Amino acid sequence: MNISVLGCGRWGTFIAWYANKVGHNVILWGRENSNNYIKLDETRMNDYLKLPEDIELSNSLRKAVSFAEIIIISISAQELRSFANQLSLINDIQGKTFILCMKGIEATSGKRLSQVFGETVGNNTNIAVWVGPGHVQDFANNIPNCMVIDSEDI
Numbered sequence: 001m002n003i004s005v006l007g008c009g010r011w012g013t014f015i016a017w018y019a020n021k022v023g024h025n026v027i028l029w030g031r032e033n034s035n036n037y038i039k040l041d042e043t044r045m046n047d048y049l050k051l052p053e054d055i056e057l058s059n060s061l062r063k064a065v066s067f068a069e070i071i072i073i074s075i076s077a078q079e080l081r082s083f084a085n086q087l088s089l090i091n092d093i094q095g096k097t098f099i100l101c102m103k104g105i106e107a108t109s110g111k112r113l114s115q116v117f118g119e120t121v122g123n124n125t126n127i128a129v130w131v132g133p134g135h136v137q138d139f140a141n142n143i144p145n146c147m148v149i150d151s152e153d154i
Contacts (some may be wrong), residue, residue: 002042004029004068006083007063008036012074013046015134019072020055027056029064048140066092070099072130073117077104080113084120097126099149114152126153 005016008030016028028051030037036046037059044051051057058064060100065071065087075083080102085150087093098117114127132147139145 001025001070002068003027003070005072005074006064006081007074008034008040008057009074010046010048011135013040013051014049014139015072015074016055017049018050019137020052026054027058027064029061032059039045042105049150050134061086062090062092065090065096068096070097072099072101074101077095077102077113078107081106081120084117088121091118093121093125095126097128099130101127101130103131127151128153135139 003016003024004027005019006029008016008027008028012030013028013036016026020026028040030040037057037122040051041057044053069121073080073083080100089139098121100117101115105112109116111119114129117127118125128149128151130147130149132145134145134147
């Protein structure tokens with residue numbers, strides 16, 4: 001399966017690494033001027049892991065969205081609405097599944113992130129939320145953790 005991870009911080013980079021480890025084709029997207037993206041592009045490493053060469057790094061949001069059936073978003077919760085506005089301008093989002101992998105609610109509205117995303121890109125979009133008490137360093141060191149994915153669409 002083709003999976004894109006949008007956001008190349010510690011958690012997004014881990015998710016891309018893990019999806020690749022279990023056999024998926026992965027693009028990891030980051031903003032071109034992001035310090036995390038620049039470091040990954042130069043070294044393919046962050047503080048916790050090294051990315052395999054078969055994970056493609058991209059700073060093209062359109063390319064990352066077009067590539068995948070499943071799109072995992074791992075950015076700051078407070079940036080989700082503006083980021084979802086960017087995504088809504090891309091024609092290829094229909095029929096894709098978006099998994100929000102971030103904690104919190106939108107501070108200004110008090111809304112759940114799935115509500116924010118649905119309002120912005122359309123409520124007919126497949127949305128799931130992936131959260132838990134996991135820590136990147138534990139997962140990268142094969143220490144068992146618990147995570148939960150849920151969606152209104154079973």
